Amino acid sequence: MAENKNGLTKRQSLNGTLRAIGKTALRYNIGVRFFSFVVLVALLSGGVVGFVMIRNSRDYLRQQALRNNFNQAELAASFASNYIRVIEAHIQVFATRPDVVQAVLNDTVPQLQPTLAEFVQVQTPLNGVGIYDTNGIQLTFSLSGSTTIGQSFADRDWFQGVMASGQPFLGTPTLAKANNMPVETFAVPILDTQGKIRAIITGGISLQNLSDSLVNIGSNSNTQVVLIDTRGSGLIIADQNPVLLLTAFGADNQAVSQLLTGGSGSLITTGSSGKQDLTGFAAVTGLPWGILVVTPSSAAFSILTSLTERAAIYTGLIILLSGIFGVFLVLGITRPLNRLVADTKEIGGGNLDVKLETYGKDEIGDLSRAFGEMTAKLKSTMVSRDDLIKEAAEREQAEEKLKNQFAILKGIIESPLTPIFSVDEKYRYTSFNSIHADVMKSIYGTDIEVGKSILDYMIVAKDRDIAKTNFDRALNGEHFSDEAYSGEESIKQSYFVVSHNPVMNDDGKIIGVVVFAQDITERKLLEQERENYSKELSEKNTELERFTYTVSHDLKSPLVTIRTFLGYLPQDMTAADKQRVEKDLLFMNNAADKMGLLLQELLEMSRIGRIINPPVKITSAELIKEAISIVAGSIADRGVKVQVSGEHVTLYGDRSRLLEIWQNLLENAVKFMGVQPSPQIDIGAERQGSDTVFFVRDNGIGIEPQYQSKIFNLFEKLDTKTEGTGMGLAIVKRIVELYQGKIWVESKGLGQGTSFFFTLPGALTAKDKGGSA
């Protein structure tokens, strides 16, 4: 609080009022200062904004009103000018009419009276028209029987004006006797051919209509439009108030004085009654006249006044609201401060159980929380010894409970017949059940212990790497189950489903991994067996489908041939076409042969794997020799050189089936020798890795790569012209497969020769199977 006081003293010179408050009530200084500041700012900003706003809009509106008045004055001036000029023009035209001029020259002017009367009747603004001689004596007048005829008008300004200048002249206004309205006399000279003035014609222009129109130009009922003659002192010649007609408007009026000197514009003037007026004024073009448009300021600025009033009210309201808001703001700061002061006082007095209120997220809140923490720390250091003793007893109890729980857990992990164990973050055992211990022993041959790393027990590198990767995954927080395989290098082969689950302490930190493993070796082996069976079955199915489809198609084809040519035969015989008959018979013969061959080979095919002769021991050399002797005829025909090479193995199997392999391949090689000049076939066996591979190699026509995969298919023939059904290689393949073997072909393409390779693992005796047995 002392510091607070000092801080304040430094700023006391800021404000006299604040100083006074500060001295009497130092404790509430921040609040007062704040309050005054907020109110001041609210007042200042409200006032300034209001003032600027009102002033700006008032100036603008004032200017608009002035401009409006001036515009009206200009409009009225333009209207008056046009109105008078039209009439003047008519009079001027009348003055040059030949009958008028002739009458003047002939001194028969009085006879023009009806003409004048007619003219006045047409030109309604005219009161009367008269003609005067050069001495000013009236010769005639539009009104018949006028008493003024013969009288002299030489004293009139219009007469003197015309005579002096020889030009038309607009006289000063006079009041008409008939209606008391101002009349302007427009005088025009009547000239002879030499341009000499012979008479003067005058037109009295009544200003009544013009006056009525002008007076109504004013937009506002308070607006007064005045037409004045600017010669002399400025006589009023049109006004709403007839009394003022032909009286001087008053030269002391600033607008009038400017108008008399030919100016135009808009002013604020002070009227006779002392009230202020807005006066717009403009000269009437071509006439010695001026227009004044006068609006009392009170009327012109009525909107302005109401605007000002409203703005003042709003400004007041804003000031009031900001003041109230400021007060609340200040109270929001000072009240929690006051409470904090009270609370800290009580804590200072020794009551540590005072619970400090929290005061939100501002600096005061921070302060109160800091106080709270301080109090709490103070209190915690004062915990009594009794509490410590109590705590020790509780801990003992908890330990007992923990031991019991551990025993239960131990019981749980021992119950299932699957391995369970856990490791810490360094892969050291923290627990395991006896089944896991047994498994580890059976695989790696060692007894495991808690506290030792599981990885050290895993003597197979592959197992160790997999296990470590899995532990690391779990230590990174992942729960997962994987199938694991204890590889061929370890002592016993097993399959497991292994679940890894991270163990967390109360803080959520991972401190180890629990692993459950389920032995699924038996299930896995069954699954594999089932998969193999289903694969084999689907292969068999596909083959069967292809077989039945092809059989039906290929057997039907020669049947169509035979039936059709049988149909042709009688026709051709009747026609005694010997050539055709022979051809028919040839086709039928061929088709019948083909059918026979097909049926024979189908029978053969169906026998493979079904009819099994008792297995015998026989060497590959014997089989090859026998096959060559069977095909000897065609070999001799084609002059083929047959060479037997490579090592020979002893086979154990169905003699006639095995013979069929070599026989078919040999026949095939001879058949597809092509035009080779030195045909040759190599037969033998060779070692490829651990397998014994038999081969039949020729230098015949070869097979293009794209057809190599098709040739073992049933009924597949690449060349329609060669004999055979396309079953030979399919039969060979089936026999080879019967002995779990494979058959494949290699050829670099047409003319490059062909090599057939095959294996017969199922027929090999243990000695010849190689190292894998």
Added chain:
Amino acid sequence: MKGEPIVILLVEDDPAHTEIIKRTFEESRLANRLIAVEDGQAALDYLHRKGLYHDEAKFPMPNLILLDLRLPKVDGLEVLKIIKSDTKLNSIPVVILTTSSAESDMVKAYEWHANSYLVKPVDFTQFNKLMYTFGYYWVVWNQYPHDA
């Protein structure tokens, strides 16, 4: 057709069947030119004017292809696929003429946009009737684009 004969490419591996088809066409006396090839590869070479079939005058583009399904080297369905995937060839109508009445063959052939599917009848009279009807339909009545 400006009186020009319809060119039919017959793809048939059985020479006996080729002979039968040739005879039925001769007997029907319909203006046509039948060119026979023996396997799928030969058919494709013909249509692509490769190797033996380079001479355009001797081996004109067919207006119609009569295709067997069981063919050496390249299977009939494969030939159909290649024809119908080739924008230069796919407008040529392809009629399948085979001994196979297997459902799977028919479905596959139509899937690959075969224009017709005919099964060779075993009976002589039926075969004659079929070829006669076929000839009338495809040679006399069917209209072909000029520059096919």
